[in-house]
Amino acid sequence: MYELPKKIILKNKFAFHRVYSKGRSYANQSLIIHVLKNNDIKGRIGFAVGKKVGNAVVRNRIKRLLRETYRLNRLEIQPNVSMILIARKSLKNAKLNDVIRDFKDICRKAKILIGSQGR
C-alpha cells in the first residue's frame, strides 16, 4: 500500500537524462519537478538535492522528507507518470507538512493528480 521499494527509485544516469530531456518541468518556491508520462516504465521517482542547499546532513534529511512525501501521496498520482523532484534552498528547515503542501501544490500545477485531465 504505502511501500516504497528500491526498484521504483530512479538511480541510473541514463534514466535521469531521459526524464530531463523528454519530460516537462514545473517549479514553485521550494520544488522543481520534471514529469514524463510513459507507459513503458511506470511510476518511477528520482530525487535530487544540489550541493548549494546545505551540508550532507541537510541534504540527506531533505531526501528523506521527499521520499516520505511521495510514499504517502503515491496513490493520488496517475500511475503512468515518472518524475524527478529537485529541492531548492527554501526547504532547508522545512517540516514534513510543509513539504507535503508544496508537493500537492506543484502536482496541481503539473496536472498529474488522479481526476485532473492532462491536455
Next chain:
RNA sequence: GAGGAAUAUCAGGCAAUCGCGACUUUGAAAAAAGUUGAGGAAAGUCCGGACACCAAAGAGCAGCGUGACAGGUAACGCCUGCCCGGAGUAAUCCGCGAGAAAGUGUCAUAGAAACGAAAACGGCGUAAAAGAUUUUUAUAAAUCUUCGCAAAGGUGGAAAGGCGAGGUAAGAGCUCACCGGCUGAGUGGCAACAUUCAGGACUGAUAAACCUCACGCGGUGCAAUGUCAGAUAGGUUCGUGCAGACUCUGCUCGACGAGCGAACGGGUUGACAGCUGGAGUCGGUCGGCGACGAUCGAUCAAGAUAAAUGAUUGCCCAAUGACAGAAUCCGGCUUAUCGAUAUUCCUCUGAC
C-alpha cells in the same frame, strides 16, 4: 557562598503504527517473522601505521620532514614526566625550545658608525715623543699637526656587558663592589639542567634566510589488488627503440630485456572477493609519579554502492535539544559544537 583551573563522561529517553539497508529462518516464488543498523568529532585530509601492488624492494646523491632532555608506542610531527623561558596572587596554562665562536646573505629610513673591534664627521687631551708658526736674547709659554682616546653624539628594534665608585693628560674591566654572561673544575641528577668555587683581550639580531649537526623517510594507493562473466575490430597514421626503449619518485649506479608514446576511430560502465574479529570493546588484579605495560575473565556491536536511520502520536526530562552522516581499517592532531553531570585542586569572603 562567589570567582576560577584541570580531567573524564553523556550528546534526549521510552512505547505504538507506517517505511528503509543488512543478516538469519521459513517458502517454488511473491513475501512473512526475528535480530540488528552512524560520530565525538564519522568532518578537514595535517601526520603516523596496517594491508595491497610495483625490478631483487637494493646503494649513493639530491630532496623532504622532525628538533631541549628522558620515557611510552606498531609508528608518529602524538602522549607522559621533567628542565628552561614567559603569563598568572594561585591552581595551572603557553612555547617550530638544536647550532650565530664553520661559512655566506640581509639589517630599509634615521644615524658618525649596523659587525671589522672601525675612527672618514663631530668630540676629549696636550702627560710623553716629533714637526711647524708666533712671542722672547735665551730658558720657556701659546696655537696647530702628527699623535693618544672612545666617555658624551636629536638616531634607531638593536650602538659591543649594565650601574656606581676609584683612576687618568683625556680615557678605557684599567681596578673594585653588585648584577648578568662565558670558560674550567667540584657536587647532585640517567640526562637536559641546577648549584658552589676559580679565571678572563666578557667581539649584535636574523636559521618560520641559505646553511651546519643529529635522527627519520623507496613509490603508488581499496577506483590498491585478485577471480568470473560479457562487448567490440586490439584497427589506422605518426614518432621512438637491442648504440638498451618502457618500468622500479628526480639524477647516477645497479636490475629487467621488447616494445613504448601521441592522435584518430571504437567497446565497456557488470558480479564476487578485498569488507570488517581488530595494535577490538568492557571489567578486575599487579607494576609504574604518569603516558602505558603484563595478566585473568567476559563479549562480538553498520558494511551500503544514485549509497540504508525518517515520519506521526503519547508520556517524561535539563523542554522546539548544538555541531554534524560511516565508504578499506586503526592511532593521533586540527577545526565545529546547545548544553548537562562527576571528581580533584586554587584564590577571596563569611560562620563555627
Next chain:
RNA sequence: CGGGGCAUAGCGCAGUUUGGUAGCGCACCUCGCUUGGGACGAGGGGGUCGAGUGUUCAAAUCACUCUGCUCCGA
C-alpha cells in the same frame, strides 16, 4: 579517494621568488578643448592585500590553522 591552483581599488591584473615605498589599464570625480557630446590633454579620490595566530625591529610577501572559488587524475 588522491593531488594542484587562486583570493590585492567597482572590474581585469602586476607586486610575493630576494620581507621595509602597495602599482598598471579600464571605470569614477574635477578642469581644459568643442556650439554641445565623444575622443584627447592635465589633475585627483578610492584598497582591514580572503580570516586568524605566530616568527621578525618590521609581513601583501615567511610558517601554521581555517573559509570560499576553481582545476586535474583514477
